[in-house]
Amino acid sequence: MNPVLVLGGGPAGLSAAGELASLGAPTILVEREGYLGGNPKRWHYSLLAPDLRPTEEVMDPLLGKIEGNSRIELRLSTTLAKAEPVEKGYRVTLRSAGALEERDVSSVIVATGFDHFDSRRKFEYGYGRYPDVLDFKEIEIMLHEDRVLRPSDGKPPKRMAWILCVGSRDVQVGNPWCCRMGCVVSIKQAVEVRRKHPEIDAYVYYMDIRTYGLWEDLYWKSMQEYGVKFVRGRIGQITLAEGGSRLMATGEDTILSRPTEVPFDMIILASGMEPSAGTKEVATLFGLSVGPEGFLTPRISDLNPVDSGVPGLFFAGAATGPKAIPDAITEGMGAALRAFQYARD
Amino acid sequence: MPIVEPSLVEVQRTERLDLEGIDVSGDWNTFLRSRVAVDLDVKILDWVKGHPQGDTISRCWQCGTCTAGCCMHTDYGLQEFNPRYFIYLAQIGYEEELRRYADTVWRCVSCNKCVERCPKGVKVEEVVHTIGSYLIASGLAPESPADRFDRAYTENLLRHGILDEADLFRTYERLEGRKTPARQILRMGLTLLRSGRLHTGPFAHRARRWAQMRSVLRAQLARDARCPAPTGAADRTVAAEGGGVR
Numbered sequence: 001m002n003p004v005l006v007l008g009g010g011p012a013g014l015s016a017a018g019e020l021a022s023l024g025a026p027t028i029l030v031e032r033e034g035y036l037g038g039n040p041k042r043w044h045y046s047l048l049a050p051d052l053r054p055t056e057e058v059m060d061p062l063l064g065k066i067e068g069n070s071r072i073e074l075r076l077s078t079t080l081a082k083a084e085p086v087e088k089g090y091r092v093t094l095r096s097a098g099a100l101e102e103r104d105v106s107s108v109i110v111a112t113g114f115d116h117f118d119s120r121r122k123f124e125y126g127y128g129r130y131p132d133v134l135d136f137k138e139i140e141i142m143l144h145e146d147r148v149l150r151p152s153d154g155k156p157p158k159r160m161a162w163i164l165c166v167g168s169r170d171v172q173v174g175n176p177w178c179c180r181m182g183c184v185v186s187i188k189q190a191v192e193v194r195r196k197h198p199e200i201d202a203y204v205y206y207m208d209i210r211t212y213g214l215w216e217d218l219y220w221k222s223m224q225e226y227g228v229k230f231v232r233g234r235i236g237q238i239t240l241a242e243g244g245s246r247l248m249a250t251g252e253d254t255i256l257s258r259p260t261e262v263p264f265d266m267i268i269l270a271s272g273m274e275p276s277a278g279t280k281e282v283a284t285l286f287g288l289s290v291g292p293e294g295f296l297t298p299r300i301s302d303l304n305p306v307d308s309g310v311p312g313l314f315f316a317g318a319a320t321g322p323k324a325i326p327d328a329i330t331e332g333m334g335a336a337l338r339a340f341q342y343a344r345d
Numbered sequence: 346m347p348i349v350e351p352s353l354v355e356v357q358r359t360e361r362l363d364l365e366g367i368d369v370s371g372d373w374n375t376f377l378r379s380r381v382a383v384d385l386d387v388k389i390l391d392w393v394k395g396h397p398q399g400d401t402i403s404r405c406w407q408c409g410t411c412t413a414g415c416c417m418h419t420d421y422g423l424q425e426f427n428p429r430y431f432i433y434l435a436q437i438g439y440e441e442e443l444r445r446y447a448d449t450v451w452r453c454v455s456c457n458k459c460v461e462r463c464p465k466g467v468k469v470e471e472v473v474h475t476i477g478s479y480l481i482a483s484g485l486a487p488e489s490p491a492d493r494f495d496r497a498y499t500e501n502l503l504r505h506g507i508l509d510e511a512d513l514f515r516t517y518e519r520l521e522g523r524k525t526p527a528r529q530i531l532r533m534g535l536t537l538l539r540s541g542r543l544h545t546g547p548f549a550h551r552a553r554r555w556a557q558m559r560s561v562l563r564a565q566l567a568r569d570a571r572c573p574a575p576t577g578a579a580d581r582t583v584a585a586e587g588g589g590v591r
């Protein structure tokens with residue numbers, strides 16, 4: 001059997017490669033970066049919502065199945081340069097360090113994932129201009145290392161705010177979709193802060209709270225046990241206050257029907273999920289149809305979310321839309337099974 | 346309980362009141378009159394949506410971003426002017442509350458910051474003006490001098506195809522029932538004429554083949570005004586008010 005090609009070394013790709021190996025299929029795992037683990041590793045996610053489980057407890061078993069596995073050919077710092085359909089599967093060209101290499105593969109799993117929204121595009125929030133305006137890309141590592149300090153002066157904050165839906169549900173930046181995890185992750189971050197530092201006040205500015213299913217529990221706990229406060233309104237702009245030493249979040253408290261101008265020491269933007277650069281490239285290379293949002297579209301997403309509709313090509317994870325880690329892992333398993341069946345038959 | 350809205354307090358002095366044998370005479374003005382929303386009218390939303398500048402109203406999900414950055418609300422501090430709230434009232438059709446803002450709603454300075462920021466692509470500035478137009482068209486707001494000026498301006502343009510300042514001045518004077526002293530008019534006229542800003546009489550610009558253009562425009566205005574008739578609009582329609590071009 002020709003190997004199965006898995007594109008992307010995040011939770012979905014790791015899960016797919018691990019499952020394929022345990023099914024006995026030879027597998028090539030291609031990752032553009034020089035390390036495995038995708039966004040959770042890249043940005044050093046701290047605890048995972050909603051159970052506040054350390055990210056390592058989820059990522060380490062996934063990684064453990066890959067490393068040293070004789071059935072998996074691991075190709076880090078590698079991208080896909082070309083893909084042509086052949087009678088069964090694809091003839092692909094891999095590029096690493098400028099060198100090209102042609103390989104025949106029996107099927108392909110696209111697990112190219114998402115990128116966090118670049119919050120600089122929401123210029124009115126001053127991300128990239130004011131050091132104490134952070135987004136998910138910076139706060140998680142701070143929580144991970146337990147050093148929640150203001151980048152501007154290294155002092156601990158007294159009052160923090162989270163702004164939800166940054167780069168999501170917003171036609172001004174061209175992203176009308178909901179990121180699905182921004183609410184629960186922000187709430188989790190606020191809980192992490194309050195658990196260790198009850199002296200820091202935490203406010204969440206929201207339009208809607210989407211802690212769907214069993215995630216609702218963490219939302220309730222955040223109020224009842226951790227005293228996180230919720231303000232209904234979307235912040236319009238962030239400026240400097242008190243001689244530049246603090247941040248000023250200007251918004252409307254839509255329940256009060258009043259303007260609010262509250263000074264904060266740190267503000268966290270719940271930066272959403274966009275199709276990753278890799279996802280876009282793969283769509284072009286395979287001539288795949290993408291939805292109006294730019295994510296890959298499964299043939300019938302209700303019936304089989306891992307089925308691309310193209311023979312021998314399967315999807316897994318956030319390449320098809322915002323997704324939580326467990327969902328990406330499950331899809332990785334589903335895609336592995338389908339790719340294995342296709343390669344075998 | 347604090348009284349937050351003094352205008353809602355009714356002074357009720359009861360000299361002798363006996364409730365089941367207990368004397369409860371005295372001032373009853375520490376109670377708030379209940380303001381239960383009892384009448385919601387979907388026609389408001391239909392009217393605004395049917396207006397060429399109001400059609401984006403139903404996109405609004407009440408996030409408050411527009412109000413947060415609104416020059417009037419935040420910078421100027423006119424808290425009563427709250428575009429998000431006006432839209433909400435129009436959406437649910439709470440006319441009784443909306444009419445309280447018949448005057449305030451026109452304080453928008455058209456800076457368009459709200460339009461720039463609205464995450465749902467609501468043309469907030471236009472929608473707010475349309476809500477104001479609704480209030481006027483349905484007779485819920487007295488026509489303001491600014492409305493009359495708008496009307497005179499539109500008529501002037503339709504008549505000449507290009508602004509005729511002297512004619513605009515005359516029409517507006519008539520609409521306002523005002524009489525500016527002749528000497529003042531003369532002084533103003535001369536200044537304008539010298540600075541090349543007066544185009545009337547022999548100095549008038551002419552728009553060529555205007556009659557043809559005018560009939561097209563009038564037809565379009567009539568079409569634009571063909572929104573569902575506003576509630577309670579007796580004799581005044583949007584078309585007649587020139588509200589359709591606002």
Ligand code: SF4
Nearest residue numbers: 165168179180182183
């Ligand atoms: S999950 Fe929450 S933060 Fe993310 S877009 Fe949806 S509502 Fe906004």
Ligand code: SF4
Nearest residue numbers: 405406408409411463
């Ligand atoms: S910003 Fe847009 S969606 Fe938000 S309240 Fe204003 S009009 Fe509605």
Ligand code: SF4
Nearest residue numbers: 415453454456457459
């Ligand atoms: S255009 Fe009007 S409603 Fe919009 S921000 Fe400016 S003043 Fe406020």
